[in-house]
Amino acid sequence: MGWFKRLKEGIQTATRNKKEAPEGLWYKCKECKETSTMKELRENFFKCPHCGHHVRIGSHDYFDLIFDGDQYEELFTDLRSKDILGFKDLKPYPERLQEAMKKSGLTDAIAVARGKVNKKNLVIAAMDFNFIGGSMGSVVGQKIAMAIDYCLDTRSPLLIISKTGGARMMESAFSLMQMAKTSAKLTQLAKARIPYFSLLTDPTTGGVTASFAMLGDINFSEPAALIGFAGPRVIKETIKKDLPEGFQTSEFLLEHGFLDFITDRKDLRETLSDLLNLYDL
């Protein structure tokens, strides 16, 4: 299998693609507290080699993991968030944007790319949690809308990888309307009978869960991801009770009927390949 080789190449190539992976030579797992080398982690699909914990990774890591031969073309890279409201809390929004760009090396909380999976076309829109908490503003909504138009033009299936705290407050109602916008655009894909796969990863909450993330023809997830509408803290404060063990995890959602299945990250590429074959695309 080409897996090992591809990942090794990944290490040697640009570090730009490894933005969300922990930096340095060592990785200490936040679940089991064991340490491993970054090399071991990468070769293990960014899962802790000791306990299998799925480490949060970025859009380009997913592109590398999924597309044939690490090859893909990123689309719509020229979109930038704009401070239309003149929003200022403790910091002005433009300052937050600049900081997020510098810190992450990204331009916003989502990246779209086209490539192939076992020679089949696929468009992936993947969110980046380390850009203002993976929050959805106008750019996230617009890139998804453009990805959908691209899929309609080329009859490519779409995969959206969600990883987000929800809406971007600094864009207020513009952010809210992205829920309507992305959902409305997805109906066009459905009408054209082009499949949309939704992968929900840790974490997926708020307005993203309540729009495109839950609207896949197939909704699936990585193990032990936090997935919900309201955040656990808010729920706890509302009901004034402790939340049960495993509440709002992927496994919980699967049990309650909101996911089709859970896939280990090492099987992600194979799973997508199988789906594309079964859809006969």
Added chain:
Amino acid sequence: MVFLEFEKPLEKLYEQLDKIKQVGEEGIVDVTEMMRELETKIRNTRKDIYSNLTGWQKVQLSRHPERPYTLYYISQMCKKFIELHGDRCVKDDKAIVGGLASFEGQTVVIIGHQKGINTKMRQYRNFGMANPEGYRKALRLMKLAERFNFPVITLIDTPGAYPGLEAEERGQAEAIARNLFEMAQLRVPIVCVVIGEGASGGAIGIGLGDRVYMLENTWYSVISPESCSSILWHSWDYKEQAAEALKLTADHMFEFGLIDGIIKEPVGGAHAAPEEMAKLLKKQIKKALTELQEMEPDERIEARINKYANMGVYDTEPSDVPKKEK
């Protein structure tokens, strides 16, 4: 009468008016002239206060305990209303009501968030915070409307979808997402009006339509000013600033092109003259339905989707990716 903090000057004038009335009733002094003056003063003070409302003051008004709610508007606007209950899966959500109604000579499906009119009823209505069943009931009624070619009217007034344990178990997010998806393609006209609070996913879950209006003293935002204050200012004390920063008033929303119009409220707010408010609301809905019913379903759906597709503001820049800092 309930006076809000910023209406205190009015409260004083009303107190004076009461006293003068009492004196007048004793019949010793003629107070007609004094009363007339005071009434003029009240009118002018009210006009002053209401012509300069801040975002936060409008938020307070939208939550005024005497403000009319969905069932009141239905009773005023519709000749006949048969409430339809239940999502056919789990239960009947009391925070969202809906049913068949006769509106200006035609049958419509009308749906809205419902808040309680007193302490007991507020609990019963869960303060207008719906569970997934509420959104699924709404969808069931919209599909019913579609089957029989009845237009859909939704009235929005919620502090948010309920953030509870069972709500998560039963898929709050999925229910809202499903409504957005289905409403985008619904073959009958949809007119939505924010009549009070338009908080986030809970509001838009019944709020995707061909025409979306806001009453003058309402708000629409991705988050309530209180929660926004708590998250971004790390304190509950900045709700006024948050309300300003979020630009959540009807004026802002219209200016941004995110809603299709503003429905004026009587001076003093909807609760000051509920019947008049209901008339104004009805007039606007009627006008919108007349326009929308002239369109073919496919044409309407296309326009609806395009409207939402155009929502969003961003810059385009050369596609260089910024360098990551050490």
